[in-house]
Amino acid sequence: MEVLQLLVSGLANGCVYGLIALGFVLIYKATEAVNFAQGDFMMLGAFVTLGLTNAEHMNLPFWVAAPLAILVMAVLGYLLDFFVLRRLFGQSQTAVVILTIALGFVIRFVAGVIWGHEPQTLESPLSIGDINIGGVVLGMADVAVIVVTVLLTLFLYQFFQRTKLGLAMQAASQNQMAAYYMGIPVKRVQGLIWGLSGATAAIAGILFASKGAIDPNAGLLGIKAFAAAVIGGFGSLPGALVGGLIVGVIEPFASRYFAAGYSQIAPYVLLLLVLVFRPNGLFSQVRVKKV
Amino acid sequence: MRILFKTSYNDDIRLFPDRWTLAVYAALLALAVLLPMLLDEFYIGEVTNVLIWAVAGLGLMLLTGQTGQVSLGHAAFLAIGCYTNTILIEAGLPFIVAFPLAGVITGIVGGIIAIPALRLHGIYLAIATIALSILADDIIVLLDPWTGGVSGKFPAVITIFGLEIERWTMPVRFYYLVLVVTMICTLFYRNLLRAPLGRAFAAVRDSEVSATAMGVHIARTKVKAFGLSCMITGWAGTLMGYYAGAFNNETFSLVISITLLMMIVIGGLGSIHGAFFGAVVVAFLPQALSIAKGAMIGGSVAIPGLETGVFGLILILFILFEPMGLYGRWLKIRTWFELFPFARKDMFRRQKSYLKTERLR
Amino acid sequence: MGDALLEIKNLESFYGPIMAIRGVSLKVEKGQIVTVLGANGAGKSTLLKTISGIMEPEKGQVLFKGREIQGQEPHRIVQHGIVHVPEGREVFPLLTVDENLALGAYTRNDKVGVQRDREMVFDYFPILAERRGQEAGTLSGGQQQMLAIGRGLMLSPEIMLLDEPSLGLSPLLVQEIFAILRRLNAEEKVTMVLVEQNARIALDLANVGYVMEIGRIVMDGTAERLMQSEDIKAFYLGHQEAGQRGERRWKRKKTWR
Amino acid sequence: MSLLEIKEATLKFGGVVAVNNLSLSVEEGEVYAIVGPNGAGKSTVFNLISRFYQPFSGSITFDGQNLLDRAPDQVADLGIARTFQNIELFDHATVLQNLLVGRHRHRKTSLVEELFFAPRVRREEIAHREAVEEVVDFLDLQPYRDKMIAGLPYGVRKVVELGRALATGPKLLLLDEPASGLSVEETQDMRWWIDDIRKQMGITVLMVEHDMGLVSSVSDRVLALADGAKLAEGTPAEVQADPAVIEAYLGVGAV
Amino acid sequence: DTQGVSDTEVVIGSVNDLSGIFAAVGVPAVNGANLRFDEINAAGGVHGRQIRFVVEDNGYQIPRAMQGYNKLLNRDKVFAMLLSLGTPMNTAGFKLLDPKGIPNISPLSASVQMLQEPANNKFTGFSSYWDQVQAGVRYLAGEYDSKEVCSMYIPSDFGKEISDSTKAITSSLGLSFAAETTHKPDELDFVGSLTKLKSAGCDIVTMALGVRQGITVVGTAKKLGWTDVKFLNTSAGFLGVVAAVPGGVTEGLYASAGWVDLTARADDEVPAKFMADYNAKFDKPASGFSMLGYTAADTLVRALEAAGPDLTQEAFLAGMESLSYFDALTDTDITYSADDHRGTDDIVISVVENGMWRELSRQ
Numbered sequence A: 001m002e003v004l005q006l007l008v009s010g011l012a013n014g015c016v017y018g019l020i021a022l023g024f025v026l027i028y029k030a031t032e033a034v035n036f037a038q039g040d041f042m043m044l045g046a047f048v049t050l051g052l053t054n055a056e057h058m059n060l061p062f063w064v065a066a067p068l069a070i071l072v073m074a075v076l077g078y079l080l081d082f083f084v085l086r087r088l089f090g091q092s093q094t095a096v097v098i099l100t101i102a103l104g105f106v107i108r109f110v111a112g113v114i115w116g117h118e119p120q121t122l123e124s125p126l127s128i129g130d131i132n133i134g135g136v137v138l139g140m141a142d143v144a145v146i147v148v149t150v151l152l153t154l155f156l157y158q159f160f161q162r163t164k165l166g167l168a169m170q171a172a173s174q175n176q177m178a179a180y181y182m183g184i185p186v187k188r189v190q191g192l193i194w195g196l197s198g199a200t201a202a203i204a205g206i207l208f209a210s211k212g213a214i215d216p217n218a219g220l221l222g223i224k225a226f227a228a229a230v231i232g233g234f235g236s237l238p239g240a241l242v243g244g245l246i247v248g249v250i251e252p253f254a255s256r257y258f259a260a261g262y263s264q265i266a267p268y269v270l271l272l273l274v275l276v277f278r279p280n281g282l283f284s285q286v287r288v289k290k291v
Numbered sequence B: 001m002r003i004l005f006k007t008s009y010n011d012d013i014r015l016f017p018d019r020w021t022l023a024v025y026a027a028l029l030a031l032a033v034l035l036p037m038l039l040d041e042f043y044i045g046e047v048t049n050v051l052i053w054a055v056a057g058l059g060l061m062l063l064t065g066q067t068g069q070v071s072l073g074h075a076a077f078l079a080i081g082c083y084t085n086t087i088l089i090e091a092g093l094p095f096i097v098a099f100p101l102a103g104v105i106t107g108i109v110g111g112i113i114a115i116p117a118l119r120l121h122g123i124y125l126a127i128a129t130i131a132l133s134i135l136a137d138d139i140i141v142l143l144d145p146w147t148g149g150v151s152g153k154f155p156a157v158i159t160i161f162g163l164e165i166e167r168w169t170m171p172v173r174f175y176y177l178v179l180v181v182t183m184i185c186t187l188f189y190r191n192l193l194r195a196p197l198g199r200a201f202a203a204v205r206d207s208e209v210s211a212t213a214m215g216v217h218i219a220r221t222k223v224k225a226f227g228l229s230c231m232i233t234g235w236a237g238t239l240m241g242y243y244a245g246a247f248n249n250e251t252f253s254l255v256i257s258i259t260l261l262m263m264i265v266i267g268g269l270g271s272i273h274g275a276f277f278g279a280v281v282v283a284f285l286p287q288a289l290s291i292a293k294g295a296m297i298g299g300s301v302a303i304p305g306l307e308t309g310v311f312g313l314i315l316i317l318f319i320l321f322e323p324m325g326l327y328g329r330w331l332k333i334r335t336w337f338e339l340f341p342f343a344r345k346d347m348f349r350r351q352k353s354y355l356k357t358e359r360l361r
Numbered sequence C: 001m002g003d004a005l006l007e008i009k010n011l012e013s014f015y016g017p018i019m020a021i022r023g024v025s026l027k028v029e030k031g032q033i034v035t036v037l038g039a040n041g042a043g044k045s046t047l048l049k050t051i052s053g054i055m056e057p058e059k060g061q062v063l064f065k066g067r068e069i070q071g072q073e074p075h076r077i078v079q080h081g082i083v084h085v086p087e088g089r090e091v092f093p094l095l096t097v098d099e100n101l102a103l104g105a106y107t108r109n110d111k112v113g114v115q116r117d118r119e120m121v122f123d124y125f126p127i128l129a130e131r132r133g134q135e136a137g138t139l140s141g142g143q144q145q146m147l148a149i150g151r152g153l154m155l156s157p158e159i160m161l162l163d164e165p166s167l168g169l170s171p172l173l174v175q176e177i178f179a180i181l182r183r184l185n186a187e188e189k190v191t192m193v194l195v196e197q198n199a200r201i202a203l204d205l206a207n208v209g210y211v212m213e214i215g216r217i218v219m220d221g222t223a224e225r226l227m228q229s230e231d232i233k234a235f236y237l238g239h240q241e242a243g244q245r246g247e248r249r250w251k252r253k254k255t256w257r
Numbered sequence D: 001m002s003l004l005e006i007k008e009a010t011l012k013f014g015g016v017v018a019v020n021n022l023s024l025s026v027e028e029g030e031v032y033a034i035v036g037p038n039g040a041g042k043s044t045v046f047n048l049i050s051r052f053y054q055p056f057s058g059s060i061t062f063d064g065q066n067l068l069d070r071a072p073d074q075v076a077d078l079g080i081a082r083t084f085q086n087i088e089l090f091d092h093a094t095v096l097q098n099l100l101v102g103r104h105r106h107r108k109t110s111l112v113e114e115l116f117f118a119p120r121v122r123r124e125e126i127a128h129r130e131a132v133e134e135v136v137d138f139l140d141l142q143p144y145r146d147k148m149i150a151g152l153p154y155g156v157r158k159v160v161e162l163g164r165a166l167a168t169g170p171k172l173l174l175l176d177e178p179a180s181g182l183s184v185e186e187t188q189d190m191r192w193w194i195d196d197i198r199k200q201m202g203i204t205v206l207m208v209e210h211d212m213g214l215v216s217s218v219s220d221r222v223l224a225l226a227d228g229a230k231l232a233e234g235t236p237a238e239v240q241a242d243p244a245v246i247e248a249y250l251g252v253g254a255v
Numbered sequence E: 001d002t003q004g005v006s007d008t009e010v011v012i013g014s015v016n017d018l019s020g021i022f023a024a025v026g027v028p029a030v031n032g033a034n035l036r037f038d039e040i041n042a043a044g045g046v047h048g049r050q051i052r053f054v055v056e057d058n059g060y061q062i063p064r065a066m067q068g069y070n071k072l073l074n075r076d077k078v079f080a081m082l083l084s085l086g087t088p089m090n091t092a093g094f095k096l097l098d099p100k101g102i103p104n105i106s107p108l109s110a111s112v113q114m115l116q117e118p119a120n121n122k123f124t125g126f127s128s129y130w131d132q133v134q135a136g137v138r139y140l141a142g143e144y145d146s147k148e149v150c151s152m153y154i155p156s157d158f159g160k161e162i163s164d165s166t167k168a169i170t171s172s173l174g175l176s177f178a179a180e181t182t183h184k185p186d187e188l189d190f191v192g193s194l195t196k197l198k199s200a201g202c203d204i205v206t207m208a209l210g211v212r213q214g215i216t217v218v219g220t221a222k223k224l225g226w227t228d229v230k231f232l233n234t235s236a237g238f239l240g241v242v243a244a245v246p247g248g249v250t251e252g253l254y255a256s257a258g259w260v261d262l263t264a265r266a267d268d269e270v271p272a273k274f275m276a277d278y279n280a281k282f283d284k285p286a287s288g289f290s291m292l293g294y295t296a297a298d299t300l301v302r303a304l305e306a307a308g309p310d311l312t313q314e315a316f317l318a319g320m321e322s323l324s325y326f327d328a329l330t331d332t333d334i335t336y337s338a339d340d341h342r343g344t345d346d347i348v349i350s351v352v353e354n355g356m357w358r359e360l361s362r363q
């Protein structure tokens, strides 16, 4: 029973990591850039929703506010690419990494100015009520997280695998010049993926905020999601989910059974172990160059 | 434009390519030596800080800029250097022995840590080193008997042959100490670049396949790069510990690791100058912003976190303005002056460029 | 001469401070095959890249059907019907052969035509059909070159810019490729700009030729006329087999310089 | 004893048999060419010799030593240097630096000496530099000495790659399509170089090439490969006359 | 000539967290202090001197904190430090402050180290985490016949002080210390830890976590159906927002702190005025830490007044040591003397009821 509870909570938790990791992987799959601000995107998405729905702010019904927030974040992601990242087109990925790190500073600052630094709670119907199945308790928000994450992963996976646009995105990440030669509007395609990752971040943010409180530093979570994405094999969408679940599940078990001082390092030790045995993650996307 | 006539192969491996460069750097050194007579305590403190960051930057640059291995965990090596030095001194070693040894030990530890990391590339290495940075915090706590755990340590006053050096009460002496260390590290860096190992680093960075075909042992070269990088970083960490006067598990955090990487990229990857330019931006800009804000709207807080926000914004502008780093821009400015008045305005325009996947090795 | 399909006027392109094309002008009539010859680093690839928008010209014009297209984003230029098969293969290494070909048809919506063209490509290069599911990055050099050409054909272009299509191909395949190009030109009326090191076969195929040296056009004319030129013979056709082996080579001075 | 001897080597990639029970031997001092259709397994043979791939079965010996015992980076130490079909240079370094990397296997200085740039390091550097300058002179690379690889034309890069391989001072040189992408004039140069490399430097050459003109003018023996297996072997004239080779590789209207 | 003092101005510094993980503490506190300084400056200052409050952001990083100290001490030449945040930052800062004798007033850290030797220039505003935990556990153990005590903490000196204090009081009360868990500041799921503590049979759990984490812990425990346990927070988690979490998530959470909660007294005159003023100035509701900031600034102003027009370090320290007054805003007595450098000695134990902190006991 106890083990089952730990497992189920771990899975729900892992889905949050998985959701943020999806955001990383999306960007990586389509541009090979790494967005260090994805965690902060999530935080922003949560705050935008909060701003739209909470009573002391705009007081819209949650089911109006949530799609609206997703839309806002998608547009924001697209505009970010349009006005900022596009200027770095063709430049080294380290430049993009540094840019997104700096962007994280700015997003945190803006969120702090608008919403303050104290933790706030999203008035979400998902945060009310638990489900109790034979003694294993799961919050509504947990259920929602699991369902949404699995669906989203499937959707995105299909998108990349089956659609022409998805294929074009993969092509653009592998060889920008050749993608242009094929008539793919590479920059616009990359803008779309930033929009999509903004939307994903908003979804993650809404679900995360339904599970607990948020503050401008909530994006720090992104680091653990990074670990998840890498365990899964950066660049694989199912990998992101699996990585997230692994990190999510290891945590409650480690806190339950390891001594204080050791438990909180479990996800990172796990990460290192995985990398020692599979240097490119579980679902590797890296190849040896043929010469 | 200067035209060089080289008369021997030696000309190409000299520390300074020509008289003019030698003169420039000699002047720079003279300025550095005279600086305490020109600046007040505050600015000497800041210059010292910039130099310490530059040393740390040199350490990371050797690994990331030269060998192409991105590390987001170098704060851990700052910590190792810092703790090792203090522990050695507490064990009775004089500073003059403990300090070099601290760097060497950090280098050895770094080299050992590198072994499992050898097969990692790009983002995988970056994230693995992030984990290292995070774990360092916990390990310091777990090693309480040596590290003082969360209460941290306070480094003792430095004595070199009876001469006392302390950051806060004797800022000028401390400045000279840092200056000497900076010069030594820069010299080591330069030496490596003109020796076979430096070329092997670049070979590993640009093409592991053909480096191997040329007989470069990839793993061994990376271990050396890690080791040397960590040695320099360890020294920087020691100096940082002295500069702060106190340190604990939270001092060398992931934020420091990230700042370090940011610094060398903004400065310009793969060059010594880049480490220094980056240090000026990253270590002094927040302070400059604070001073600017003080001058404009008084010292008290109008908008909390404003400096950090503006700092982020400026970094974004830096990257957009010159993705190759400040050193790249510096070279262009220099070329412009050298060609003067023949430089075309659009000569430095960026031609369109395109990326290819890094998922093939 | 009628209205040119593609006309280049006084084009200049730079890599940073390096001027790679120094005022090139040329004309391609509809249905023609034009070949551009030139030594290494002459700027042939740069010229093609500038036409297809991968590089931005500093000066000059590229006119396609009389409309200026220079400086446009490369994908727009593809939409006009200009396809560039680049030097050095440039396949999508982690995608399969099939996916690479599918991307060739990215701009097209006629499913039937795409299917037909895919069959055509497989017909030309049976090995690609055999390796449909193989990741392009693991193909042999020549197989990748076939894929790059096949992918270009999938775009069903009006004009093709081919940068050294014979690179790394076996002699048999080189003949086949040129036969294919000849057929495309004859049957589908595809206009072509061909950059080739193998000048003999290129001039054999082409109607008109240009010779580039250090960023400039130094000679032009019909293929027949060029083939008669002493310089072309010496430097591009390799007629004069420089003496016996072992003897030190001497270089004849090019007269157009 | 042959300098290089491959015996019954086999390598598969999934269902693709890239090298199929192949045996070949290269004698000291000769130029040995491998030809064959695209995908025949020519580059794969090179990769086996470089130890990038491990054969499923078979043996490879070089100079009497079992090459399969060696790690990829030790191959150069034995005196085997190579170029790559698609050019693998160190793009963010100058031509000179690329060539100097070729000298890597000859370095004798230790880490600490290099850190302090001890006199021995300087002496060795100058010696390396002299060796490299000989290569520069030989290949007429003077104009490019301090140029970054990233901006060089394809043909020059091919030459630089050859130079880098030569700088290692090899006994055996593996050239993967040295003349592809070169103009007739440059191919002519390449031909003289290969000739000199063999005659003046005494280096054995194993090359893969599609330009039959070059192959027949420089090589002593030619091996024709198809689907990873031997199709024909002999003098250039013999191989070119072989009907199977014409059918699979050269085509009837051979250029 | 005293550093930071002129005829028209006295400069006060602070190294604070305005953008890092403790910005939720630092920002309102600095705002609160600014509110007080603006009032006094508008009223003509102290002995004709305007107060200039210079705050440097440390982002909760020691290297940046040291740069802040460098600027404040060597460039701005501050007279005293106020409300500096972070235990490690403060202890590092002492190395600089002590040689110059610069006073450090009311740091935002309730660590016992804030009064370490030499203590003559150090003053804290309220009780230490150590004392808060002592009083809190003693109270809960007395009220509810608890036996097993546990602790959840961030492995930092803040966490260590609280867990050490928990262990000390547990053994001195003859109870048993059953279990402990440690957490990273970014941890968000506590099911594992709570299962562990639950199976260890904890009756009291002391917490040294981030504010957001504290909320999640109590909520998760409820969800798991673990209700017969008392969670005890310290001043670090004693905020209005914690009590006001919708859905009554934090109902029944205890806190032991050095002051009385603000929102619960929103109807009283002084708190009401403060809350209104604060809201008017910053357009944000006032929190416990803004109140703390205001009070700390007020203490400093009073000491400056008491020091007389001839402001020197000695005069100021004497002024501080002479203070003794009732502070209506925090509802506590603030007393300093030569051997008492701690302002409020009260420890207030409160519990969340109906979305508000209700005072249970005061010592």
Ligand SMILES: Nc1ncnc2c1ncn2[C@@H]1O[C@H](COP(=O)(O)OP(=O)(O)OP(=O)(O)O)[C@@H](O)[C@H]1O
Binding pocket: C015, C018, C019, C020, C038, C039, C040, C041, C042, C043, C044, C045, C046, C047, C087, D150, D151, D152, D153, D154, D155, D156, D181
């Ligand atoms: N990325 C680059 N950066 C700088 N200079 C370049 C770059 N690419 C090419 N160049 C220069 O531009 C000139 C023209 O190059 P281009 O590639 O167009 O030649 P090419 O005629 O196609 O030669 P090849 O036969 O080798 O393909 C050359 O001198 C080359 O050095």
Ligand SMILES: Nc1ncnc2c1ncn2[C@@H]1O[C@H](COP(=O)(O)OP(=O)(O)OP(=O)(O)O)[C@@H](O)[C@H]1O
Binding pocket: A290, C138, C139, C140, C141, C142, C143, C168, D013, D014, D016, D017, D018, D036, D037, D038, D039, D040, D041, D042, D043, D044, D045, D085
């Ligand atoms: N890593 C790999 N994975 C799968 N198949 C491979 C791999 N490397 C080579 N092959 C296959 O093995 C065969 C031999 O390839 P190889 O590169 O040796 O050909 P090649 O003779 O050099 O041809 P070319 O003349 O085109 O360069 C090809 O069919 C190729 O597709």
Ligand SMILES: CC(C)C[C@H](N)C(=O)O
Binding pocket: E022, E025, E085, E086, E087, E088, E108, E109, E110, E111, E157, E158, E236
């Ligand atoms: C304000 C407090 C929560 C800060 C914490 N006491 C620290 O040590 O940094």
Ligand SMILES: [Mg+2]
Binding pocket: C044, C045, C046, C087, C163, D154
């Ligand atoms: Mg070209």
Ligand SMILES: [Mg+2]
Binding pocket: C140, C141, C142, D042, D043, D044, D085
């Ligand atoms: Mg090949």
